[in-house]
Amino acid sequence: MPHNIPIIILSDEDDDGDFLRTHNDSSVLIVEIERNEADVSKHIEELDEDLAITYSQTATVLPHARYDCTLAFCRAEQDVSGPLQDNAKHCDQCFCYICDKLASMCELWTIPGICHCNAHKHSVYWKALRDKSLMGFLHELNFTFDSLDMDSDLRRAETSLQIFAGSLAMKYATFLLGFETPNHSASCRCTCHRNINSNTQTQTIGCKGCYKHHFKMLEYDYTVVSQHIKMFLNEAKKENPKACVVMLLGAIKLFVNHTTPGNIHAANTVSETMSMLLWRFMTKVWTLLVGFDFSGSFIKQLESFYQKLPLPSNCTLPKSLSVLPWDDPLLSAVMKGQNITGERQGKGQRHQVLCEPLVVIQARVCKLQQQNKYRELARYLKVVKSINNPTGAVCHMLSLLPGATCLASYLTPQQFRAYLRILTSGHAPDVAQELDAGNGHMIIPDPLLSTKWTPIEGSNSFKMMEVLKFALRVLDCNNIVFADSETWVYLLSVVSSSFTTPDGVPVGAFYAEPDITYQTVTRDAASAILEELTTTSRIHISKIFESGYPDQARLLLATQALVLRIFHSQFKPILSVIMSFRVKWSETEHTLVAYFLCMYFWENSVVLDLNTYPTNSLLATWNE
Structure with a gap:
């Protein structure tokens, strides 16, 4: 581009005055650029002063993991035999990926068998080791936090x-x-203590017999x-x-x-x-x-x-935290007034009832009061169920929780027998609150450990068939209860009883033996009912099943379930209990139970392996 650029100036000013006269009264003027060398030189000097470098410094290297360092790093999934290639080298800002401290301070940096210098985040082994190190004691307790x-x-x-x-x-x-x-x-009979007074008799004096008598x-x-x-x-x-x-x-x-x-x-x-x-x-x-x-x-x-907690066998706490979140569909619908019954029947789901422990209800009440949500609180308290409601409790225990499980699957044998006692006797534990001296709050102990039981007000005991249906559904979903021998004995005693005392003791009743045709037909019907329960987790018993001999039909259904328990696994644990009642059953009202059991093992289709079932010979002589 040329340095001398002509410029044309057009002016339409009326009062140009001296300017126009000075330039020969021209309205058009061609001006050539005149370069002032001194000004240009001065301008360059000023620019040079603005861009002058007065100080220089290298970039600050921030702390980083060894595998992110500019030094070469060799990756491996799990190699602790020794440092790989140049992995042992590190800069001043390299830190140990496992110890989370400077590499120079890591005592296990190059130790064979550990070699933290080979650690990196792309390895499952090293990442798990880092998580364990960062979580510390929580990892030892088996918490799974990230x-x-x-x-x-x-x-x-x-x-x-x-x-x-x-x-x-x-x-x-x-x-x-x-x-x-x-x-x-x-008292010691040994020779060395025979003539010693009672004050010195408590001392050990050389005789071998002293060890047995002085302990x-x-x-x-x-x-x-x-x-x-x-x-x-x-x-x-x-x-x-x-x-x-x-x-x-x-x-x-x-x-x-x-x-x-x-x-x-x-x-x-x-x-x-x-x-x-x-x-x-x-x-x-x-x-x-x-x-x-x-x-x-x-x-x-x-x-x-x-x-995963190893709760003791006699613990009656649920095996799940089982607290409904605030956004639970049923709970939120009740809060919003969209559900006024507290019950919900979804497509392909079991009947769900809003039933929560008293501790949870009290906590929700406090939370809603703090939020000034009194309208939601009123809706919640109108429909929520807790105690003194056996029907709601049964529905709640058998309702599916998130994850396709139900509370009944977490019951212990002791809890199951306690619920059978509640449903048949019409009595429930008397829950007495205790005062916590530490903070002055009231504490509700485990109700099933209470020694005092009181009648359930406003509630009648369940019909025996409803109790049996509940028991069979629990046995179907709870393997621990299903394998417990005492549970089966108590269930058979309850089903074959006329009523249950407030102390939970079934009072037996004498049932006449039905004819063989009725027994065969009813047994086939019972097998079909139990098969449907096993495949669909639902139980349906028609009224025809109880026609004629309703008590005997219920007892035969329970006995058929026991037979399935026997064929499910080795029945030596449960057989010892049954055989202990053999004489008693033959002389009391339990004769029908023993006869029903014999009926299944008399058939030629029932063949038991003598190696698997060593007590087969006892069954063969059951009716002697």
Whole structure:
């Protein structure tokens, strides 16, 4: 481009004055650019001053994992034999992917068999090892939180649980040592003690017989341990809800396996204390799950942890947290006034009833009151069912929960027999609240452990066929109850009884033996009913089934279910119970039960393997 550019200036000004006269009165003027070398030089100097580099510094390298460093890194899924290629090298900002600290501070950086220098995030092995390291004690307790979820609340819970685990272990170890009962000794017949007074008789003096007669009687007091656990409960309640619920469930994992090496009385005392502590801890957990909006993934992780807890066999707590979320379809419909019955029958689903534990109801009431949602509270209280409603309780236990399960599948044999007692006797445990001295709140103990039962007001006992249908559905979905021999004996006793006393004792009734034709037809019908229950999880019993001999038909249906139990697996555990009642049944009202059992094994189609069923010879002589 040329440097001399001509410029044409057009002017239509009337008062150009001296300008136009100076330029020969021209209205058009051609101007050539005149370059001032001094100005150009000065301008360049100013630009040079603006762009002058006064200081230089290399880029700051931020902390990074070894596999993200500019130094070469060799990846492998799981190689701990030694450093791979140049993996042992690191810069000043490289940190250990496992220890989460500078590589120079990692003591296991190049140790053969561990080799943290080979760790990277693309390996399943190394990522699992990092999660274990970051979660710390929570990982040892089998919590399944992701390492990215480890916030300040979970860190505080992890620290508290680790401290509590150490102190609890010391208290429990002291408890296991026991203490000697004072002034307890046995009379010694040995020669060296025959002429010694009673004061010195308690001492061990050289004779071999002394060891047998002079021994220590140890007693065990669980009070100190239980007080320490209660102190931790009170400390957990002071934390944030997220940290509190993790601390409570983690503490249960730490003390749930406590036992005693002492006598039966001490064992029973520990068992009762354990049940009380479990109920107190879970009451607080349920309250937190209702009162605070935890994320769905967090609740799912808590549910997974709770289901893995090794709860004792006599524990009556549900095996699921079983708290409906606020966005549950039935619960939300009730709150909005779209459902005024509290019941719902979906397509292809079981009948669902809004029934919740009293602790959960109380927590929901407090939550709705705090939110000033009194209209929703009124709708909820009108339809929710809890106690004194056996029909609602049965429907609720058999209603499917998320995950295609129902509460009945989590019942223990003791709980199942307690519910049979409730349904047949018309009595329920008397729930007495206890005062928590720590915070002044009322605590509701496990009702099924109550020794006092009272009549259910405004409710009649179930018909025996309804009780049997409930029992068969529970046996179909609950493998533990299905395999328990005492449950079958109690069920047969209930079905063959005229009524059940308030103490839960079935009073037997004498039933006449039906004709053989009726027995054959009814047995085939019972087999069809049980087959439908097994395949569809539904049970339908027509009125024709109970015509003629209704009591005998129910008993035959229960006996047929017992036969399926026998053929399902080895029946040695249950046969011992049945054989113990053999003489009693032959002399009392239970003769019909024994006869129905014999009827199935008399047929030629029933062939039992002698190796699998060693008691087949006993069945052959059943009717002798």
